[in-house]
Amino acid sequence: MVKKTTRVNHPPSVQIPEGNRPVVAPIYQTVKFEFETVDDTLRTLSGEKPGFFYQRSSNPTTRALELTLAELQGRDDCLVCASGVGAIAQTLLALTKQGDHVLCFLESYGPTRYLIRRTLARFGVSHSMLSIADLDGIARTLAAQPTRLVIFESPTNPINRIADIAAITRLARAHGALTLLDNTFAGMHQHGQYPVDYYLHSLTKFASGHGDVMGGAVIAQAALIGALRPDFSNLGGVLDPHAAFLIQRGLKTYFARYRLQSANAQRIAECLSGHPAVERTHYPGLAAHPGHALAREQMSDFGAVVSFDLRAGAQCARRFAEALQLFAMTASLGATDSLVMPPQLLGSRDLSEQQQRQSGIAAGTVRLSIGLEDADDLIEDLQQALAAAQLP
């Protein structure tokens, strides 16, 4: 028998008998994995033998999540990160070098624009920024200069523009550029049929689904993920196994949530688009939406984000957002509870006035993320808030 001070550091290990597996996989809350021999350690480190060594490189709980996400997106490998922005930052750093050119879009997520325009610029990576609707501009830009990668989103934030994924991937391939699609709005089950090289996701949104855990992922074929692995391991923004466990648990209800939230969003978009105070409703499931036909071709579910322009502008939008009872005024989207962002919080101050106009965000644009509440309750709340904002 060892002494008690030794025992607490070497607790008894409980072996689960053959044929007696836990129904829910345990959380491997361990940073290190040990080996019996130096040779085994070296063979595992070189990749010759499968196994785990150090959590920053991999861990069975995070690995199970990676394999689930890859399959959902229709690719064969994945790396998860501590946040969506972490996944985007590490992917951009891993794929670019001094002298490269990146094509990005003014409709993209603010921190993505920051990473390209500020961070990559410091390392001598140049960029062009167009509107996602400007296919001629994309063709011209790719023809005019060698481009390392094209990074885009669909539907875009906040007004749900729909990128022509087939056209963009065709143009990029023709000019030898890699494509990165931030697929957070569409979710892990959509857009896998296109020849996109890398899919990026904020797992903070629909994957975890409950607004209580952050994570990010990049999904691609194995060789493309292999190209990222050394930089990811050394940049170090790893997902904690406990967070991976919570996200894996969230995924069990992912389809039920995404589809019900989409159905609620469709009803709310239809209701808003008939309201006299609303000038325009931006939801790809509406026949009047300019991207509707393309969205129907590309997507099976149109998502939980509904935005709309109030005729009366910013002050009314402020009163409207403050009058809502069931919608929390905050960032983020894709959770089970409904959220609102008034125009004062949607600003993209890093864009020029012309770019802001091109972005389609108007003075009275409001973004909603629709949750799992009863759609009638949500509609009633929206109607009372429209009335309270003293709109016609």
Ligand SMILES: *Cc1c(COP(=O)(O)O)cnc(C)c1O
């Ligand atoms: C939220 C979001 C991100 C960033 O994800 P975090 O997990 O918050 O870091 C990236 N892209 C899009 C489209 C998002 O909505």
